[in-house]
Amino acid sequence: MRITVTGAAGQIGYALLFRIASGAMFGPNTPVSLRLLELPQALAAAEGVAMELDDCAFPLLRSIDITDDAAEAFDRSNVALLVGSRPRTAGMERADLLSANGAIFAPQGRAINDNAADDVRVLVVGNPANTNALIASAHAPDVPDARFTAMTRLDHNRAVARLAKATDSAVASISHLTIWGNHSSTQYPDLSHVLVDGDSIDVDREWLESDYIPAVANRGAAIIAARGSSSAASAANAAVDHMHDWVLGTAQDDWTSAAITSDGSYGVPAGLISSFPVTSTGGDWQIVEGLDIDEFSRARIDASVAELGEERAAVEALGLL
Numbered sequence: 001m002r003i004t005v006t007g008a009a010g011q012i013g014y015a016l017l018f019r020i021a022s023g024a025m026f027g028p029n030t031p032v033s034l035r036l037l038e039l040p041q042a043l044a045a046a047e048g049v050a051m052e053l054d055d056c057a058f059p060l061l062r063s064i065d066i067t068d069d070a071a072e073a074f075d076r077s078n079v080a081l082l083v084g085s086r087p088r089t090a091g092m093e094r095a096d097l098l099s100a101n102g103a104i105f106a107p108q109g110r111a112i113n114d115n116a117a118d119d120v121r122v123l124v125v126g127n128p129a130n131t132n133a134l135i136a137s138a139h140a141p142d143v144p145d146a147r148f149t150a151m152t153r154l155d156h157n158r159a160v161a162r163l164a165k166a167t168d169s170a171v172a173s174i175s176h177l178t179i180w181g182n183h184s185s186t187q188y189p190d191l192s193h194v195l196v197d198g199d200s201i202d203v204d205r206e207w208l209e210s211d212y213i214p215a216v217a218n219r220g221a222a223i224i225a226a227r228g229s230s231s232a233a234s235a236a237n238a239a240v241d242h243m244h245d246w247v248l249g250t251a252q253d254d255w256t257s258a259a260i261t262s263d264g265s266y267g268v269p270a271g272l273i274s275s276f277p278v279t280s281t282g283g284d285w286q287i288v289e290g291l292d293i294d295e296f297s298r299a300r301i302d303a304s305v306a307e308l309g310e311e312r313a314a315v316e317a318l319g320l321l
């Protein structure tokens with residue numbers, strides 16, 4: 001498996017590369033070759049990470065290549081993990097952020113289009129993840145839209161863990177939870193179909209609205225406040241989970257959450273990259289269809305999807321689509 005990681009010398013890269021090389025992403029029987037794409041000024045740091053990877057003597061790790069050239073980095077890639085991005089800094093307007101990221105994700109989309117393997121699967125982690133994925137996909141016309149995804153698995157895992165605590169149950173006993181919409185504070189963690197140990201639960205509306213939903217949606221900010229920098233190990237873990245389930249399949253009798261290109265399901269405009277309840281079989285994500293969406297959920301989904309629509313309009317206006 002040829003795996004390209006962008007932003008490889010960053011915080012998430014440092015947590016992610018060792019998990020991939022150890023076999024956590026694709027299992028103990030799949031050798032991996034890593035390609036690290038970095039900015040010129042971070043190539044030396046990437047070399048240092050590669051030295052440490054060597055020093056782990058991972059049996060599955062076949063090679064490590066480091067480059068600042070996207071065409072080289074995505075050459076015959078089966079998996080592209082787009083982590084490096086331009087974070088929002090104080091005083092930056094959304095248009096500035098989207099434009100700075102357009103300058104990263106448009107060329108990377110083209111480089112994937114022109115160089116990656118036919119089966120390439122792309123996960124965008126760098127924020128704003130959904131819209132960065134949309135930009136990359138738009139610049140890769142020969143790669144099916146279904147191969148471009150954005151990460152909401154960290155939100156999903158956060159939501160599962162918080163519900164497990166709230167219900168005093170084991171993480172493994174929670175199933176059928178969904179993150180809808182954008183990987184932003186408008187995301188909607190939906191408990192309406194959740195089962196705990198196979199049983200549906202009564203959810204207190206006041207707790208849901210004033211505690212649970214805001215806590216999950218703002219967990220990234222809480223981690224930044226506590227740690228002084230953003231979630232890295234948990235983000236890397238979520239990327240491992242996302243790619244593992246996409247390629248090897250989701251657990252039976254459950255679903256997970258991933259941001260994938262909408263086919264119009266659940267009233268999400270076709271073409272937006274939005275989080276849905278999904279399963280994966282045969283290496284393809286499928287949206288779980290036919291769930292009842294009550295009025296409360298409808299309003300929350302619509303609000304997050306409206307934000308995605310605004311981001312799409314903004315990048316269209318910037319000529320990035």
Ligand SMILES: NC(=O)C1=CN([C@@H]2O[C@H](COP(=O)(O)OP(=O)(O)OC[C@H]3O[C@@H](n4cnc5c(N)ncnc54)[C@H](O)[C@@H]3O)[C@@H](O)[C@H]2O)C=CC1
Pocket residue numbers: 006007008009010011012013037038039042083084085086087104124125126127128129151152154155183230231232235
């Ligand atoms: N979707 C999600 O759930 C989450 C997303 N994130 C996002 O992930 C991104 C990365 O986070 P960290 O690793 O903590 O940031 P970081 O700042 O530690 O590392 C980013 C790395 O990307 C590199 N980079 C920037 N532009 C690049 C380009 N054009 N090509 C290649 N490399 C490039 C930088 O040199 C840097 O080494 C951020 O946008 C962050 O907001 C973080 C946590 C969760």
Ligand SMILES: O=C([O-])CC(=O)C(=O)O
Pocket residue numbers: 127154219220221223230231
């Ligand atoms: O909030 C941030 O900047 C990082 C992020 O995406 C998260 O932790 O969910």
